[in-house]
Every structure is written in C-alpha cells, then in structure tokens.
Amino acid sequence: MNWINGALATFAFEIRRSFSLHRLMVAIGLALFPPVMLSVVARIAFTRNSRVAGDVVQYMEFAMVFLVALVCMLMLLLWATPNVHSELEGKTWNFLVIRPGGRVACFLGKYSVAVAVSFATALISLIGCVLVAQSYGGLEDPLYTLACLGGVYGLACLVYGAIFSLLGTIFIKRAMLVGAGFLIGVEGILAGLPAVVSKFTMSYHLRETGLSWLGWFVPYPESEYRFQFGPAWPVWMHVGCILLMTTVALVAGMIVITNRQYITSEE
Amino acid sequence: MIELNGVSRLYKTVIGVNDINLSLDQGVYGLLGPNGSGKTTLINMILGQIKPTLGTVRLFGQNPWRRSKLLRRVGLCPALEFSYPRVTSLEWVSYLVQMHGFSRADALLRAKQALELVSLSHVMNQPITEYSLGMRQRAKLAQAIAHDPELLILDEPFNGLDPVGRYEMTALLKKWAAEGRSLVLASHILHEVEAVNPSFLLIYGGRLLASGAPDEMRRILANSPSLLTIKSSDSKKLAGMLSRLDVVKNIRFVGEHRVEVETMVLAEVLNLLPNAVTEAGISIEDVESNDESLKSLFSTLMKIQRGELLARKTL
Numbered sequence: 201m202n203w204i205n206g207a208l209a210t211f212a213f214e215i216r217r218s219f220s221l222h223r224l225m226v227a228i229g230l231a232l233f234p235p236v237m238l239s240v241v242a243r244i245a246f247t248r249n250s251r252v253a254g255d256v257v258q259y260m261e262f263a264m265v266f267l268v269a270l271v272c273m274l275m276l277l278l279w280a281t282p283n284v285h286s287e288l289e290g291k292t293w294n295f296l297v298i299r300p301g302g303r304v305a306c307f308l309g310k311y312s313v314a315v316a317v318s319f320a321t322a323l324i325s326l327i328g329c330v331l332v333a334q335s336y337g338g339l340e341d342p343l344y345t346l347a348c349l350g351g352v353y354g355l356a357c358l359v360y361g362a363i364f365s366l367l368g369t370i371f372i373k374r375a376m377l378v379g380a381g382f383l384i385g386v387e388g389i390l391a392g393l394p395a396v397v398s399k400f401t402m403s404y405h406l407r408e409t410g411l412s413w414l415g416w417f418v419p420y421p422e423s424e425y426r427f428q429f430g431p432a433w434p435v436w437m438h439v440g441c442i443l444l445m446t447t448v449a450l451v452a453g454m455i456v457i458t459n460r461q462y463i464t465s466e467e
Numbered sequence: 468m469i470e471l472n473g474v475s476r477l478y479k480t481v482i483g484v485n486d487i488n489l490s491l492d493q494g495v496y497g498l499l500g501p502n503g504s505g506k507t508t509l510i511n512m513i514l515g516q517i518k519p520t521l522g523t524v525r526l527f528g529q530n531p532w533r534r535s536k537l538l539r540r541v542g543l544c545p546a547l548e549f550s551y552p553r554v555t556s557l558e559w560v561s562y563l564v565q566m567h568g569f570s571r572a573d574a575l576l577r578a579k580q581a582l583e584l585v586s587l588s589h590v591m592n593q594p595i596t597e598y599s600l601g602m603r604q605r606a607k608l609a610q611a612i613a614h615d616p617e618l619l620i621l622d623e624p625f626n627g628l629d630p631v632g633r634y635e636m637t638a639l640l641k642k643w644a645a646e647g648r649s650l651v652l653a654s655h656i657l658h659e660v661e662a663v664n665p666s667f668l669l670i671y672g673g674r675l676l677a678s679g680a681p682d683e684m685r686r687i688l689a690n691s692p693s694l695l696t697i698k699s700s701d702s703k704k705l706a707g708m709l710s711r712l713d714v715v716k717n718i719r720f721v722g723e724h725r726v727e728v729e730t731m732v733l734a735e736v737l738n739l740l741p742n743a744v745t746e747a748g749i750s751i752e753d754v755e756s757n758d759e760s761l762k763s764l765f766s767t768l769m770k771i772q773r774g775e776l777l778a779r780k781t782l
Contacts, residue, residue, distance in 0.1 A: 202536075202568045209565035209574075213558070220553055291547040295610060298514055298543045299566035300536045461517045463478075 203301030203308070210296075210309020211316075218317055230274060231321045234267035235328030242336045260336065261417040264329040265349065265410065272322040272353055273360065273383055279314035280364035281375035283307060288372065288462060303457045307365065311450065315361040322353040348413040352406055359402050359442045360387075362449035369456040394428035402445055404429070405438040412438070468493050468618065468649060469513055474522035476508050476673075483508035484519070485673040491651075495644040497660035498653040500670035506653040507546060509670065510620055513651075514543060539567055542611035546622040546653075548603070550596065556582060556606040557591040560613055567614040581613035582606070586635065600627030608636070618649040625659045637662045692716055693733035698725045698753035699744070708747050712739055724752075 238260070287293040287306065296302045326349055334342045360383075367382065368375040391401035398404050412435040416422050426432075469491040476484040484505045500506050511517045512524050515531025515538075524530065526537050551559060561578035565571060582591045585605040590598065595606055604627050611619060621640075625633055640663050644650050654660045660667070669677045677683075699705045706718050706726045714736055717729035730736045733756065744751055 202539075202566075205568050206566040209562055209571075212571075213562040216558065217551075217554060290551065291549040292551060294516070294543070294545040294547055295549065295563060295607075296566065297516060298538050298541065299563065300538050300568065302535070302538070302566055305566060463517070 202299075203304040206299060206301055206305025207308035207312065210305055211312045214310060214313040215316065218313065226278075227275070227317065227321050230271045231324040232328065234264065234271055234325045235332045237267055238263060238329050239332045242332065246336065259417075260333045261339065261345065261414070264326070264333060265352075265417065268322055268325045268329060268349070268353065269356070271325050272318055272356060275318035275321045276314055276357065276360050276364050277376055277379050277383075279317050280311065280361045281368045281379045283310040283314075283365050283368040284457065284462060285368065285372045285375060293462060297462075304454050307369065307453055307457045308450070311361055311365045311453075314365065315357045318361065319354055319357040322357065323350055326350060326353065345414065348410070351413065352410045355409065355439065355442050356402075356406050359406075359446045359449070362446045362453070363402075366449045366453040366456070369453050369460065372462070398429065402442060405441045408432055409435055409438045409442070468527060469651075470523075470525040470528075471509075471513075471519075472523045474512060474519045474524060476505075476512060476517065477520045482673050484512065486522075487670075487673075487675045489668070489675060489678070493647075493649045495650045495663055495665040496652065496668055497663065497665035498651055498668045498670060499655070499657060499660055500653075501655050504655075504670050505673040506655075506670055507622055508673075510543070510622055510651070510653060514538065514541060514620070539614070540617045542614065542616035542619045544607045544611040544619075544621045544624055546626065548600075549607075552596055553594050555592050556587055556595050556598070556609065559595060560606065560610045563610045564613045569614070577613045577615075578609070581609040584612065585609045585639070601629055601632040604628055605632070605636075608639075612643075616648075618651070619643060620651045620653070622653045623655070624652065625654065625656065633659070692729045692731050693756065695728040695730065695733065695736060696721060696725055696753075696755040697728065697740075697751060698755075700724075700750040700752070702726050704747055705744065705749050708743050708749070709736075712736065712743070714739070 241263070242260070283306070284293070287296060296306045299305070326346060330339065330342045330346050333339045333345075339345050363382070364375070364379045367379050371378045387401055387403040391398050391403040391407075411417070412432065469489065471487050471489040474484060474487045474489075475482065487509065498506050498509070508517070512519050513526055513531065515524070515526070515533075515535065518532050524532070527540060529537055531537050557575075557578055560581060561571070561574040564574035564577050564581075569577065579588065579591070582588050585608050587602060587605050587609060590602065595603060598606065604624065608621070608624060611621070624636060624640075628636055637659075640650060640652065644663060644665075650663070650665070652660050652663060652665060666680050667678060667683075668675060697705060702720060702724050706720065709715050709718055709726070709728055714730050714732045715728055716731060719727045719729075721727050728736065737754075740751070740754075
C-alpha cells in the first residue's frame with residue numbers, strides 16, 4: 201500500500217505549496233465574492249424598494265447557494281483538472297512516476313488537495329454569506345444553515361473533484377475546458393430537464409440533499425417542482441449516489457493514470 | 468538485471484527505438500548516442516513508463532510496466548529541467564523519498580544525507596528556482612540516490628555542470644560504481660562517460676549499433692576516422708600542403724577560410740601541422756576536433772552496419 205503513503209506525502213507537499221501569495225490571493229478573492237455580491241444586492245434592495253427587499257430576504261438562501269456553488273466549482277476546476285498537465289508542463293512528472301505506485305499516489309494526493317482547498321474556500325465564503333444574510337434577517341437558524349450547506353458543499357467537492365480529476369487524466373491539455381463544458385452541459389442543462397436523465401446528474405442529487413436537510417429554498421413552488429422531477433427519495437439514497445459516483449470516478453481515474461503513457465513535451 | 472528482446476517503440480510514424488536486443492548484468496554502463504538517438508525512450512521503457520510497441524522488457528526479471536514495486540530498487544535522474552516554484556531542495560527530495568514508502572522523519576534524514584553527498588546541504592533550505600543549472604542537476608541526483616537504490620540511471624547528468632561540478636559528479640559516480648552498485652549513464656559526450664570506465668552501449672537512430680567493454684570501444688574508435696576543422700589565413704595553400712601528408716585521408720573546403728580534414732591518426736596530423744604551416748607561411752586561427760560529438764564513431768558504425776565499410780575494404 202505504498203500509494204497511500206505516497207498520496208499523503210503528495211497531499212502534504214501540495215498543501216505546503218498552496219500557501220503562496222498568488223494562490224492565497226486568488227482563493228481569498230473568490231471566497232469574498234459571494235458575500236460581497238449578496239451584501240451589495242441586499243443593500244441596494246433595502247435602500248430603494250421595500251417590496252423587492254422582502255423578495256431578497258426570502259430568496260437569500262437560494263442566492264447564497266448559487267453564488268457559493270459558483271466559487272466552489274471554479275476552485276475545483278482550477279485545482280483538480282490540471283492534475284497531470286501541471287506535472288507534465290513543469291517536467292516534474294518523470295520524478296513522481298518512477299516511485300512505486302507514484303501515479304496513483306499523485307492522482308489521489310492532488311485530488312485530496314483540490315477537495316480540501318475548494319471546500320475551505322467554499323466554507324469561508326459560506327460563513328461570509330451567512331453573516332451577511334443574518335445581518336438582513338434572512339436566516340432563521342444561521343448555524344443550522346451553515347452546517348447543512350457545509351455538508352452539501354463537502355459532498356459537492358468530493359464528487360466534482362473526482363469527476364474533474366478523472367477528466368484531467370483523460371483530456372490532458374483541455375481538461376479545464378472540458379470540465380467547464382461538463383458543468384454547463386451536464387450539471388447545468390441536463391440536470392434542469394424534467395426527465396429521468398436528470399437523475400443521473402450529481403447536481404440533482406445535491407439539490408435534493410440540500411432540500412431534505414435545509415427545507416424548501418428554491419424560487420418556485422414545491423408542487424410544480426415535484427410534478428416535474430418526481431417525489432424525493434430518502435436522503436441516504438441521494439448521498440449514496442453521490443458517494444458511488446465519487447468512487448467510480450476515482451477508480452476510473454486511477455485506472456486511466458496507471459495505464460496511460462504520458463509523454464512530456466521535451467521527449 | 469535489464470533484458471530487452473526485440474524491443475521497438477514507435478511514436479506514430481516515427482521510430483524511437485528500433486529492434487533492440489540487450490542483456491545487462493549488474494555493472495556500470497555508458498549509454499552513448501547523439502541527441503534524439505533514442506536514449507531517453509529506451510530508459511523510459513526500461514523503467515516501465517512507456518510500453519514497447521514490439522518486444523519485451525524485463526527489469527530485475529519482471530515486466531516493469533506491470534510491477535511498479537520494482538521502482539523501489541531504481542533511482543532515475545532524468546535529463547528534463549523541472550520547475551517547482553518556491554520549493555526548497557530539502558522539501559522536494561524528502562517528498563520524493565516519502566513516495567518510496569519512507570516515513571516523514573526517515574525521508575527527511577535520507578534527503579539531508581543525499582543533499583550533503585552532492586554538496587548541496589548549505590543551500591538545501593533555499594528554493595530550487597534560485598539554484599544554478601549545476602546545482603539543480605545535483606539536486607536531481609540527490610533525489611535519485613536518496614532512497615539507496617540498487618540501480619542508478621542518469622540521463623545526461625553532466626548537463627550544465629561547470630568543470631568543478633563535472634569533476635565532483637565523476638568522482639561521485641566512480642565511488643558509486645566502486646561500491647559494486649549498478650549504473651547506467653546516458654550521454655552524448657564520450658569523454659564524460661569514459662571517465663567512469665563503463666561498458667559501452669552505442670545507440671544511434673534508435674538502433675543499438677555496438678556494445679562492449681571499454682577496450683573494445685577504444686579499438687573501434689582507433690579504427691574510425693577523426694575529423695579536424697582548421698581555420699587558416701590561406702585555406703587553399705593549407706589544403707595543398709595537407710594533401711601531401713600520408714596520414715590525411717580526405718580534405719574538404721568548408722566556407723572560404725576553413726578546411727575539414729579526415730584522418731585515421733589524429734595525433735600525427737596535430738604533430739605535423741605546426742612545422743608544415745610554419746614552412747608554408749600560413750597562420751592558423753582555429754583548430755576544432757569533432758571527436759566530442761562522436762560523429763565520426765557513429766558514422767563508422769553506421770557504415771559497418773550498412774556494410775559500406777566492408778565493401779570499401781574489399782574494393
């Protein structure tokens with residue numbers, strides 16, 4: 201089980217590397233974006249129109265979920281998709297893969313870093329949003345909201361991190377583009393279709409998990425939603441689907457990275 | 468230790484390595500060949516990083532593509548110039564040692580020892596990006612030896628080293644070989660490899676042209692013509708004068724002021740040259756020997772392979 205040790209070493213090494221000024225600035229900038237946006241929208245609404253202000257408060261949770269999800273996905277795209285490409289580009293690939301189980305260790309280590317960094321950014325962002333929402337009276341139980349959404353974003357980081365890492369092993373140079381395309385096409389458009397196919401998307405299961413834990417927060421009637429997407433499953437089934445997909449993507453990624461012959465540009 | 472049977476590797480339509488058969492026991496080997504001759508491809512196949520298109524590769528008796536555990540017994544110093552911004556050599560080497568299964572404390576200790584061995588301990592807490600090319604080369608060597616491998620494979624290890632660095636690297640490799648450990652040293656410069664006194668493997672155009680002990684290689688070298696490029700004040704007069712020397716085989720004009728001289732006895736030409744030019748009143752501005760590039764040796768070996776040299780002798 202050398203690859204477990206190797207994955208832990210890669211995680212520790214990459215986490216230390218992540219504490220650079222540039223990377224911290226990017227993470228802080230992205231983490232601050234949702235609370236700042238939420239604050240600006242709420243402030244404008246409250247100072248100009250009281251009717252709109254009521255709507256803003258009502259759907260503050262939804263806006264918060266949407267904005268933090270954007271940040272979370274962007275961080276995952278930035279950290280998980282270039283797992284192989286960054287090593288090939290930096291010509292460090294050959295040093296890693298000549299270790300026993302080095303390929304799998306590198307894959308899992310980098311996946312763990314992507315999940316940890318993205319989740320940390322999302323959590324900071326979420327805390328900021330909860331504070332803003334609370335200051336406008338938009339949340340009944342801010343700590344409960346924080347815990348529920350923290351759980352949902354944790355699951356999102358696990359599953360999307362695995363999917364993006366898999367994409368990174370297959371589409372080396374265009375992994376980020378393919379990842380963004382996957383998000384828009386599959387997790388955006390397909391997940392919004394009122395058909396069985398939407399149940400194969402992770403955003404459907406994450407949405408249902410969020411609705412189960414947090415209660416109704418989407419900006420249209422529950423009856424209409426249920427009519428289109430069908431009744432909710434027990435929450436453990438949604439979480440199970442997410443964890444199953446995470447495992448499948450990780451195993452597929454490990455198989456690809458072990459069997460593919462990557463050639464550095466200089467060779 | 469290493470066995471290759473009918474190994475070929477294609478990159479789409481380009482042949483990287485062409486039908487190589489090789490069996491290497493424990494020992495010191497110099498893999499010689501010009502840039503692009505297939506040395507790195509061969510090393511990558513030996514280490515199981517790429518699969519041969521044809522043939523089989525065995526490392527320590529097993530298929531390295533399927534058995535990555537074998538890599539614990541090997542240290543590789545690739546030719547690639549890597550970049551890890553803001554990472555110190557101690558962090559980098561200890562991380563790579565940890566990837567071999569050592570604990571963090573063990574890895575740190577081994578990394579420190581390896582960096583000391585390559586004389587980098589005084590800068591081991593500085594970022595590698597601040598290192599000179601030679602220092603980076605030594606850091607690469609440190610990561611290859613830190614886990615104490617049985618077989619060390621070095622791809623162009625002398626790149627970027629200054630004379631002192633070359634001397635130190637040679638001394639280190641000699642010490643490694645003297646300890647009875649195996650070494651494969653890939654390079655395109657003959658005298659760098661020669662210093663470690665290895666058995667030679669000569670590769671060119673993806674083919675293994677020759678292999679053998681140092682004495683055998685010296686014999687081939689002695690039978691291969693040397694090329695000498697001379698820049699003088701009067702190249703026509705110089706060519707006329709050189710043509711009268713028995714040891715000169717061929718003369719060719721290169722540009723206006725240079726002549727290229729082909730000879731089987733380079734030392735004799737160099738001995739005769741000063742007196743001859745003094746008598747003829749020609750001034751020599753530059754003398755260049757192409758020996759370093761191994762061009763003449765490979766050219767001879769290629770001719771032997773194609774049967775051209777034998778044909779000429781017969782004629």
